[in-house]
Amino acid sequence: MSIWWSLHLRREAATVPLARRMLLGAMDSAGVDPEISYDLAVALSEACANAVEHGSGGADGYRVTACIDGDTCHIEVTDGGPGFPAASAGRPAAPPPPGAAAADAEDGRGLYLIETLADHVRFANRPQQGGAVVSFDKILKWRDDALVRAG
Template identity: 65%
Template sequence: MSIWWSLHLRREAASVPLARRLLVGAMETAGVDPDISYDLSVALSEACANAVEHGGDAAANESSAAYRVTAYLDGEMCRIEVADSGPGIPARKGRAALQQAPDDAESGRGLCLIHELADHVHVVNRPGRSGVVVSFDKILKWRTDTPLLAV
């Protein structure tokens, strides 16, 4: 079985739960184990929140007022991509800054959390050019009562 969808969303906070609900609904319908579904939905929420907050200057141009979410459920794997057109992740010695935020920080844990929840994470960072693409994969587990598998 293969399911994929893509959304073009405005960089608004209300878009985050919309993307999350669509992913959870697709995984529930397909029969994905609820724990796997939850991990992926939290990771997606973090990636979307990053795109909303850091994905560009909405006042500057229309393309930075939106971001894209694509999800693929293909066989035993789920891949999710969140792409924005913002300024990119600040670089530190040629690498994107990926480190745990201080304990008292109100933000800065999103990418670290995605790394913990997914099996594989890839970040394409193009500061000043075309923003950031965060993609992550997770091996799927299925509920035993999955109707789509009983064919």
């Protein structure tokens, strides 16, 4: 069985928790282990926050698509902004060295959090439409009372 959903959201900070709650609700209903759900929710929040911050100012907003297929969850966030710099498409720039940024800095860690929390991550640009694509997968673990299971 597979479950998927897609949201087209305005480029506003208030949409980030909406996407996260949708994902957490789907994961809980399907019976995904809460720790895995939390990792995916944090990664999704970071991807959405980047789309809100770096996406274009146009009416296009950004899109979130999530799919639970078998034992894997795939999430993709696309925006209409300038995309990743050509030199870093496919991989974010290296993080600043320790001590270079304030310990409580809010910027510059999101893509690394996504890479840390997901099993497979891809950063790309949309050549025809413009914009960035952040997609990531995570192998799921299930609660004992799960309604949906792989296999």
